[in-house]
């Protein structure tokens with residue numbers, strides 16, 4: 001009887017339809033999930049990993065390449081950058097230092113947080129950049145970020161390829177450059193853009209001094225196995241001491257550049273740096289880098305004083321010694337320390353194992369005066385001569401009138417004689433003062449004026 005009821009039949013039909021739809025929808029969802037699980041693969045990286053920055057730069061380079069209309073081919077894969085059409089862009093500012101000292105600033109558009117699509121070779125991928133704003137990294141105050149790249153799973157091999165390409169690109173940008181790292185919480189981070197290297201021979205030291213340090217570092221670098229075999233920590237410490245402006249910092253930078261090393265600058269009296277952080281920093285230096293500690297004497301003299309706002313540095317002397325060669329300190333390390341007052345240093349600091357080679361970098365000797373003069377005004381044979389500030393790039397005269405070689409040699413000899421005379425009367429000149437003079441005057445005026453820059457000073461004893 002019920003079956004004859006048309007209302008009932010209709011109701012039954014609608015119910016059936018509902019059930020069928022529900023099944024369908026769930027089926028579709030299940031299928032989508034399965035599909036995603038089976039067919040898609042994603043790669044996640046966060047901003048703690050170096051690959052993160054490589055990848056962003058790489059992505060930016062993709063856009064630059066398509067925009068400049070340069071050959072879109074590099075190697076095997078062809079990339080287009082449709083993500084540029086995306087509505088979420090961020091900016092990365094690049095500063096380029098030219099040879100003549102002028103700088104230009106370029107902006108690169110990078111993918112901002114959000115979702116972007118990119119085609120790499122024949123493969124499409126989705127790039128999601130997420131920023132965790134709620135819980136910033138406590139150490140650095142930077143927000144955590146992740147990038148997730150999703151693509152079809154059959155193309156997963158492409159990840160390695162892509163990351164390799166990104167890394168190579170990042171490395172190429174740094175080739176021939178010197179990277180300066182500074183502490184960032186308990187980690188090291190590059191400070192500014194990589195710098196142009198300073199030619200080693202542009203730092204003119206007393207004869208044999210530069211060669212001695214360079215040879216020592218090179219010898220050390222070749223004895224890794226020797227140290228390992230004897231169970232000695234692979235560490236070496238250098239102390240360069242001498243009056244201000246004699247080239248200590250410049251030499252260390254130039255040496256790092258020559259050996260393809262980076263520099264990690266550590267300031268012991270920095271705010272918030274404590275013993276535990278120091279140990280961590282010193283045992284986690286990036287590969288191939290020198291640790292540079294300037295003015296080591298100052299760090300612990302200041303410690304007893306309290307600055308205006310009542311802040312006291314909390315690196316203790318014993319903490320520092322421990323970080324240098326205590327049990328918890330790192331296995332591999334090259335440290336350079338500089339000071340103007342070696343006599344103020346605690347003997348515990350300069351004992352072998354902490355400081356293995358201590359070298360005096362002194363005021364200009366007459367020979368050095370002459371060599372620096374020749375480097376500045378001589379013909380640019382080695383193309384190592386520092387470029388005169390204000391000169392036009394590529395101009396034949398470097399901004400100065402060209403003096404015939406014979407006269408120049410005569411002037412150089414005169415320069416050395418003046419320096420000798422002044423030295424015999426107990427007066428010295430710093431290399432920095434000399435450089436200042438050479439920058440602002442031509443060769444003749446430099447010889448005429450140089451006497452005024454000598455000051456009475458006892459030569460520092462070794």
Ligand SMILES: Nc1ncnc2c1ncn2[C@@H]1O[C@H](COP(=O)(O)OP(=O)(O)OP(=O)(O)O)[C@@H](O)[C@H]1O
Pocket residue numbers: 202203204205242243244245246247248249250251338339340372431432433435
């Ligand atoms: N031996 C040198 N050869 C060439 N240039 C030098 C030399 N010494 C100093 N200069 C120039 O003088 C300037 C200061 O040099 P630098 O900072 O290396 O001196 P420093 O010894 O580290 O001084 P401080 O003890 O005050 O830190 C630099 O611009 C550098 O180019």
Ligand SMILES: [Mg+2]
Pocket residue numbers: 248249250294338
């Ligand atoms: Mg210095």
